[in-house]
Amino acid sequence: MKHGLGKILRAGQESYLERLLPPREPLLREMEEQAAREDIPISDPEVGRLLSLLARATGARLILEIGTAIGYGALCLARGAPQARVVSIDTDPGRLATARAYLERAGVADRVELVAGAALEQLPRLEGPFDLVYIDAVKAEYRRYLDLVLPRMRVGGLVVVDNLLWGGEVAEPPPPEAAGAGDPAPAAALRAFNGYLMMHPQLEAVVLPLGDGVGLATKTRALRSELGGPY
Numbered sequence: 001m002k003h004g005l006g007k008i009l010r011a012g013q014e015s016y017l018e019r020l021l022p023p024r025e026p027l028l029r030e031m032e033e034q035a036a037r038e039d040i041p042i043s044d045p046e047v048g049r050l051l052s053l054l055a056r057a058t059g060a061r062l063i064l065e066i067g068t069a070i071g072y073g074a075l076c077l078a079r080g081a082p083q084a085r086v087v088s089i090d091t092d093p094g095r096l097a098t099a100r101a102y103l104e105r106a107g108v109a110d111r112v113e114l115v116a117g118a119a120l121e122q123l124p125r126l127e128g129p130f131d132l133v134y135i136d137a138v139k140a141e142y143r144r145y146l147d148l149v150l151p152r153m154r155v156g157g158l159v160v161v162d163n164l165l166w167g168g169e170v171a172e173p174p175p176p177e178a179a180g181a182g183d184p185a186p187a188a189a190l191r192a193f194n195g196y197l198m199m200h201p202q203l204e205a206v207v208l209p210l211g212d213g214v215g216l217a218t219k220t221r222a223l224r225s226e227l228g229g230p231y
Contacts, residue, residue, distance in 0.1 A: 001041045001212065003167025008209050021045055027106055031072050040095070042069050043136065044211035047162060048076040051134060054216075055080030058158055060131035065089070066119045066145050067137030071099030071112075077134065078108040084131075089115045089122050120144055128152035136162040139186040142193045150202055150219060151226050157219045159205075161197065165213025166190050 008014070024032070024045060035042040043051065051073055055063060060081045065074050068090035078086050090096050096114050103109040115122050119137055123145065130153050135145050142161065149159070165171065169187035197205050197215055205217035 001035070001044060001163075003212060007167040008165055008211075008213060017046065021049065027102065028072070028075070031070055031075075031102060034098075035070065035072070040069055041136075042072040043076065043162060047211040047214060048072060050210065050214065051076040051160065052080030054158060054160060055084060055132055058132055060084045060158075062128065062130050063087070064126070064128075064130045064133045064149065064152075066123075066133070066135045066149075068096060068099050068114060069136075070095050071102045073134055073136060074099065074112050074114075075103060075106050075108060077132070078103070078111055079106070081132075084111065086112045087115060087126065088112060089117065089119045090137075091116070091118055120148070123148040123152075126152055129154040130157060132158050132160070134160045134162070139163065139166070139193075140189040142189070143196055146193075146197070146200075151223070153219050155219050155222055159203070159215070159217040159219070161193075161215035161217075163212045164190055164194055164197075164207050164215045165209065167212065170194065170213070 031042065032045065034040065055077050061084050063077050063081065063084050063086045065077060065086060065088040068074060068088040074086050074088045078084065093116055096116055100109060100114060103112050120141060130149065133149050133153060135142060166187045170191045173184060173187060194207060197203065197217060202219055202221055202223065203217040204220050205215060207213060207215045
């Protein structure tokens with residue numbers, strides 16, 4: 001979710017790109033309004049649209065989402081790939097219940113498995129192989145999420161990571177004395193993660209100024225340990 005207008009792109013550019021987005025259906029609008037009203041972090045509309053496009057373009061059949069919130073991202077993924085099963089993890093049972101209700105209203109609940117618990121505990125229990133993974137949860141845990149999901153992804157699979165520019169603070173941290181300066185910990189964690197993502201030997205990656213900053217990476221090769229090594 002964006003930190004405010006003009007935090008990544010210039011305000012005029014951002015407004016223009018938002019005007020280009022087609023109107024969302026009433027259910028997505030309702031989810032966006034609830035998220036704004038209750039300060040629930042969900043994907044930005046343009047990121048949701050990207051998720052749908054990527055799910056469709058990759059022909060994904062098994063998708064993993066880390067960070068369900070109220071189901072906005074899961075719905076976009078499920079709608080983009082009508083042949084896919086989506087597994088989505090979150091720690092908040094109340095939000096998972098809300099997500100389930102929205103997904104049922106959208107007619108996709110039978111294809112979305114909601115998993116309650118901490119992602120770092122749940123990920124080792126998943127088998128995969130996943131075609132598409134969307135990461136949007138605890139920022140300080142992004143690197144560990146990636147380390148756990150990569151062995152559970154197919155070669156050629158896609159990783160999407162949200163909030164990598166963190167309102168611009170990853171590139172330009174505000175001075176400590178700045179009024180309203182945010183918590184520097186997420187920005188520092190994301191700054192370290194971005195370097196790890198871009199230099200990872202199993203990935204080809206890019207960070208885009210979309211929404212609050214989106215990372216895209218494809219898995220280019222398996223490790224020997226994933227193939228039953230050592231050899």
